[in-house]
Amino acid sequence: MTNTELWQKLARGGAEYRLTRFVILRLLGFVYAIAFLVAINQLVPLIGHHGLTPADQYLELLRTHFGSSNAAAFNVPTLFWFGISDRALLVFSWIGFGLALAVLAGYANAIVLAVLWAMYMSIVHIGQIWYGYGWETQTLETGFLAIFLCPLLDLRPFPKTAPPLLVIWLFRWLGFRIMLGAGLIKLRGDPCWRDLTCLYYHYETQPIPNPISRYLHFAPHWFQKVGTAWNHFVELIVPWFSFGRRRARHFAGIFLVSFQLFLIISGNLSFLNYLTIIPFLACFDDSFWRRVLPRVLTRRMDEPPAPAPRFQLQIAAALACVIAYLSITPVTNMISNRQVMNESFDPLDLVNTYGAFGAVGKERDEIIFEGTSDAVITASTRWKEYEFKAKPGDPNRRPPFIAPYQPRIDWQMWFAAMSSPAEYPWTLHFVWRLLHNDAGTLSLLANNPFPGPPPRFIRARLYRYRFAPPGNPAWWKREPVGEWLPPLSVDSEGFRELLREMQWLDQL
Numbered sequence: 001m002t003n004t005e006l007w008q009k010l011a012r013g014g015a016e017y018r019l020t021r022f023v024i025l026r027l028l029g030f031v032y033a034i035a036f037l038v039a040i041n042q043l044v045p046l047i048g049h050h051g052l053t054p055a056d057q058y059l060e061l062l063r064t065h066f067g068s069s070n071a072a073a074f075n076v077p078t079l080f081w082f083g084i085s086d087r088a089l090l091v092f093s094w095i096g097f098g099l100a101l102a103v104l105a106g107y108a109n110a111i112v113l114a115v116l117w118a119m120y121m122s123i124v125h126i127g128q129i130w131y132g133y134g135w136e137t138q139t140l141e142t143g144f145l146a147i148f149l150c151p152l153l154d155l156r157p158f159p160k161t162a163p164p165l166l167v168i169w170l171f172r173w174l175g176f177r178i179m180l181g182a183g184l185i186k187l188r189g190d191p192c193w194r195d196l197t198c199l200y201y202h203y204e205t206q207p208i209p210n211p212i213s214r215y216l217h218f219a220p221h222w223f224q225k226v227g228t229a230w231n232h233f234v235e236l237i238v239p240w241f242s243f244g245r246r247r248a249r250h251f252a253g254i255f256l257v258s259f260q261l262f263l264i265i266s267g268n269l270s271f272l273n274y275l276t277i278i279p280f281l282a283c284f285d286d287s288f289w290r291r292v293l294p295r296v297l298t299r300r301m302d303e304p305p306a307p308a309p310r311f312q313l314q315i316a317a318a319l320a321c322v323i324a325y326l327s328i329t330p331v332t333n334m335i336s337n338r339q340v341m342n343e344s345f346d347p348l349d350l351v352n353t354y355g356a357f358g359a360v361g362k363e364r365d366e367i368i369f370e371g372t373s374d375a376v377i378t379a380s381t382r383w384k385e386y387e388f389k390a391k392p393g394d395p396n397r398r399p400p401f402i403a404p405y406q407p408r409i410d411w412q413m414w415f416a417a418m419s420s421p422a423e424y425p426w427t428l429h430f431v432w433r434l435l436h437n438d439a440g441t442l443s444l445l446a447n448n449p450f451p452g453p454p455p456r457f458i459r460a461r462l463y464r465y466r467f468a469p470p471g472n473p474a475w476w477k478r479e480p481v482g483e484w485l486p487p488l489s490v491d492s493e494g495f496r497e498l499l500r501e502m503q504w505l506d507q508l
Helices: 003-047 055-066 069-075 086-105 110-124 134-147 165-188 199-205 211-217 221-243 246-266 272-283 286-292 295-301 310-326 328-335 408-416 426-434 493-501
Strands: 364-372 457-467 476-488
Touching: 003 086, 003 110, 003 134, 003 165, 003 272, 003 286, 003 295, 003 408, 055 069, 086 110, 110 134, 134 165, 134 272, 165 221, 165 272, 165 310, 165 328, 199 211, 199 221, 211 246, 211 457, 221 246, 221 272, 246 272, 246 286, 286 295, 310 328, 364 408, 364 426, 364 476, 408 426, 426 457, 426 476, 426 493
Parallel strands: none
Antiparallel strands: 364 457, 457 476
């Protein structure tokens, strides 16, 4: 086959994926919109100048660590090196949200998607622990590939030119790595994945359960074992067929998408599962979409497309070479006995390694923050609980349906409950802000039990939570485990000294 014939074949192949491109970009626009909406509501109280872990302090630490601004910007690229403020964070997030809605509505080209990718990367790279999840780098990798699906300038939902076939294959490669990485980390991790008992615990101990989680938790053990075996089949076997012939690819896509839909139903895993569906859509060509999409959409594809321009095919070929090279380390990690999950290996997060729930908790502990207005703590002191928006607190409160939205502090509380305050020092800053009724911090919570004067003391206790059986008027049963943080007040000198060392004491 000559070079000309090869380019012609690649150009013709892409003509079968115009509806696929349309669906991929609409779902990506939805994911971006949710991600930027989360940023609008939470970025300032989390990483603003008066936030729990201020991003301006973080950037200064990076400058010091790398020795100069240029070196820091090279290793941690973000547009916020040009300037950062609370107003900039908010305006930035609103612009990203608006562009994401445009993509969701059908208006996308390479420039718009490149801007969205650069903007979200800028947030992720200053987000610290609040943005330390695997789906953040997965969003960046997915968003970067999507840039090359589109014409450079044409914003129409159904542009005349076909997408490059190579980029469709790169989406399949992304989906393959996501699933195989997740499957392998489970087999190498917790023994309960190998003896098929992990789902005895997972629905109860996952980060933020929803109401359906309780019913799944109390399902028969045979059902849980079948579910675990099905998880292994979908993650370890099915992805290989995404590179097969049309019928095999379609069946693989159906299995992979339906698996993610079940995960969406069974818990609140942020926008991870919506995001993970995107590369699986590349398993379907237009022959599939013509059967499932409304005729009002598919008839737009009746007109023969123009092949992708030669320069776009050449760019796609160069992209494929870059992705192949950058995949060496993630693949090496994936096949290693020391596999790590959710790791990035390049400053732009172009090709990463993924995985989830390599270990499954067998018990669920929750941190409950309590305050009191009493000037002196005695045995009769009355404590009032702070309620978070999504994580378990009041045993009588129904778990929420909140995904794809992510309350980021609730997720971090799930991790903190498995550790100590020394490993999560931001919790001390959180307490300091509660002691001052800080409006930004309180915006992250579901209630403020002290609407007047702020509390005199705050403490944190650890409780063990278990689902109450269906039919019980309460959703949870809980029992105290012990103290997580002792009572702290603004006058506690040791407390103030710790905050001073972290440069948080004067943040109010």
